[in-house]
Amino acid sequence: MASFILPEWPAPQGVRALATTRNGGMSGAPWHGFNLGDHVGDDPAAVAANRALLRRELPAEPLWLTQVHGTRCVDAATAAPGVEADASFTRERGVVCAVLTADCLPVLLCDDQASVVGIAHAGWRGLAAGVIEATVAAMGEPGERLMAWLGPAIGPQAFEVGGEVRDQFIAHDAQAVSAFKPATEGKWLCDICQLARQRLNALGIRRTASADLCTVGSAEQFFSYRRDGVTGRMASLIWLE
Numbered sequence: 001m002a003s004f005i006l007p008e009w010p011a012p013q014g015v016r017a018l019a020t021t022r023n024g025g026m027s028g029a030p031w032h033g034f035n036l037g038d039h040v041g042d043d044p045a046a047v048a049a050n051r052a053l054l055r056r057e058l059p060a061e062p063l064w065l066t067q068v069h070g071t072r073c074v075d076a077a078t079a080a081p082g083v084e085a086d087a088s089f090t091r092e093r094g095v096v097c098a099v100l101t102a103d104c105l106p107v108l109l110c111d112d113q114a115s116v117v118g119i120a121h122a123g124w125r126g127l128a129a130g131v132i133e134a135t136v137a138a139m140g141e142p143g144e145r146l147m148a149w150l151g152p153a154i155g156p157q158a159f160e161v162g163g164e165v166r167d168q169f170i171a172h173d174a175q176a177v178s179a180f181k182p183a184t185e186g187k188w189l190c191d192i193c194q195l196a197r198q199r200l201n202a203l204g205i206r207r208t209a210s211a212d213l214c215t216v217g218s219a220e221q222f223f224s225y226r227r228d229g230v231t232g233r234m235a236s237l238i239w240l241e
Contacts, residue, residue, distance in 0.1 A: 002023065014114030017236075022221065026049040031232040034053070036050055036232070036235045040232060042232065059096065060096050062096040064098060066083065068084055070131070076088040076096070087099070089117065089118035089139045091116045093241060094240070097117060098238075099235070100234065102215065103159075103225050104153060105193065106122070109135060117240055118136070132200060136203050151236045156191035157214070179195045
């Protein structure tokens with residue numbers, strides 16, 4: 001039996017969202033459990049069975065993206081399945097926006113009136129390049145009307161990056177320095193959720209909630225590329241009822 005995480009955030013009635021874990025599902029090792037990624041070497045039949053199990057929780061098949069750590073945001077109501085993008089949005093009811101992650105940060109967004117939702121796959125590259133900004137722009141609402149939920153991702157105690165990553169974020173916003181702590185020589189521990197909140201705040205989005213769950217630190221609950229290398233993918237999904 002698959003298990004899901006339901007966001008705890010003040011979304012209005014009519015907005016539905018969930019995040020999957022690795023628990024349940026049909027996949028064998030090393031993808032064992034509820035792997036939803038069809039690009040990681042798993043048996044295609046197992047992935048299809050897992051996606052069918054997820055589909056029971058949804059009003060429609062999600063728009064699965066071909067994610068490339070970029071900033072493109074597409075309209076999930078009109079985009080073709082497998083489109084190369086790292087974010088989607090919709091104003092249509094019953095259309096499901098989705099991203100796959102295994103350490104990267106899923107950012108879910110909605111407005112106060114339940115008229116639009118969006119989702120972004122925010123690894124450090126996409127986050128630095130502006131995937132959140134692109135998603136909010138596509139949604140077409142001022143930040144004051146929007147709220148965000150940050151799903152399970154690599155935690156600040158586990159995400160070691162080089163100085164060039166730190167430099168990119170600080171060049172964009174000097175406040176980003178607070179999201180990095182010294183680690184081993186020349187390396188830094190990065191708080192990707194804090195960086196995302198800074199980007200959201202800069203867009204006027206002050207209402208942010210977080211799952212506060214580290215994918216690396218919980219092998220029983222989450223897939224983690226940083227921890228395991230060959231591994232599965234969780235999904236985060238949002239839609240309008």
